Amino acid sequence: EAGVTQFPSHSVIEKGQxxxxxxxxxxxxxxxxxxxxxMGKEIKFLLHFVKESKxxxxxxxxxxxxxxxxGGTYSTLKVQPAELEDSGVYFCxxxxxxxxxxxxxxxxxxxxxxx
Amino acid sequence: xQSVTQPDIHITVSEGASLELRCNYSYGATPYLFWYVQSxxxxxxxLLKYFSGDTLVQGIKGFEAEFKRSQxxxxxxxxxxxWSDAAEYFCAVxxxxxxxxxxxxxxxxxxxx
Numbered sequence: 001e002a003g004v005t006q007f008p009s010h011s012v013i014e015k016g017q018x019x020x021x022x023x024x025x026x027x028x029x030x031x032x033x034x035x036x037x038x039m040g041k042e043i044k045f046l047l048h049f050v051k052e053s054k055x056x057x058x059x060x061x062x063x064x065x066x067x068x069x070x071g072g073t074y075s076t077l078k079v080q081p082a083e084l085e086d087s088g089v090y091f092c093x094x095x096x097x098x099x100x101x102x103x104x105x106x107x108x109x110x111x112x113x114x115x
Numbered sequence: 116x117q118s119v120t121q122p123d124i125h126i127t128v129s130e131g132a133s134l135e136l137r138c139n140y141s142y143g144a145t146p147y148l149f150w151y152v153q154s155x156x157x158x159x160x161x162l163l164k165y166f167s168g169d170t171l172v173q174g175i176k177g178f179e180a181e182f183k184r185s186q187x188x189x190x191x192x193x194x195x196x197x198w199s200d201a202a203e204y205f206c207a208v209x210x211x212x213x214x215x216x217x218x219x220x221x222x223x224x225x226x227x228x
Contacts, residue, residue, distance in 0.1 A: 004158060033214075042119070043159075043205065043218035056214045058226070091159065101147070106158035 002026065004107035006092050012113045020082040021110045025094030027072070031055075031102060032075050033095070034067060037109075038088040046090075049075060061086075082114045117142035117208045121219035127197050129227045136222050138206030147209040147213040148189040149216075150180055153228040162204075165189065176200070201226045 005024045013019050025032045034046040046065070047057040060067070064083070069075040079086050079108035089109040095102040118141045126132055140146055145166045147166050151159040163174025170182040189206060203223045209216040 009156075011201075035218075039126075040220065043221045045214055045216065048214050058214075063208075093159075103161065104159075106151075106153075106157045106160070108156055 004092055004094055004105050006090075006107035006110050008110060010075050010111045010113075011049075012115065013082055015084055016081045019082055019112060021079075021090050021092075023075045023077070023092030023107060025092070026096070026105055028104070028107065029094035029096055030072070031095040033093045033104070034075070034077055035091040035093065037086050037091065038085075043091065058066070067082060077110045079112075082112075084114050087112055087114045103109065117146060117217050118216070119206050119208050119217050119219040121204075121206055121222050123222045124220070125223045125225070127225040127227060130198050131195050132169045134191075134193045134200070134224070136204050136206075136224070138189045138219060139187050140189060140206075140208045141187065142208055142210075144227055145184075148180075148182060148207065149207040150178070150191050151187075151218075152176075152202045153205065153207045153208060153221075159205065164193070165226065174211065185192065196224075198226045198228065200224060 007022045028052050032049040035043050037043045047061040049069045050054045052069050066078045091109045092107045094106040095104050120139045149164045150162040153159045160179050162170050165172050165182045171190045173179050203221045206219040
């Protein structure tokens with residue numbers, strides 16, 4: 001069974017440009033999460049989808065970030081326009097209820113560098 | 116709100132030596148506690164978790180962790196480290212859903228031959 005896949009693995013862009021990150025969750029997982037890790041800091045929650053609906057987007061830093069999950073399958077996270085402080089690793093995770101809790105399955109992340 | 120501190124940014128141990136990675140949390144009630152590992156090019160993988168019950172929990176790859184309420188700690192241990200354990204380790208504390216999970220800043224483990 002395929003795990004959570006993220007594309008691209010690395011992205012280098014200039015300040016002011018637009019970047020779109022993609023996440024394909026494990027098939028059948030309704031819950032999808034985006035997290036971000038700024039260099040050397042903790043991993044922080046960005047938002048949570050249940051199927052195609054945004055359940056919680058309280059972690060989104062500002063309106064330059066737009067996340068979508070059309071059809072409740074894959075998700076995209078667009079940053080427009082990108083700023084220097086957006087650099088970091090963006091993780092996607094999907095979850096499955098196992099033994100009474102939602103176990104997270106993480107992708108390998110997208111390393112975003114804004115120059 | 117809950118928070119997690121991993122005091123050690125980077126630890127180096129020799130292969131075969133024992134390992135302890137520290138994690139301290141802040142939360143008013145009994146938390147859900149997790150340890151994740153990220154190997155190069157891989158996603159975060161759950162090593163073990165504590166919800167309730169026995170305070171010593173066993174995980175995958177020979178890891179264990181002990182919940183000590185009096186010290187607000189959940190340290191990760193392994194009696195004998197293998198070269199393949201070189202990775203970054205994250206402690207996390209949750210409340211009741213993944214939206215509220217708080218991760219530490221991570222500890223990078225280097226294993227010397």
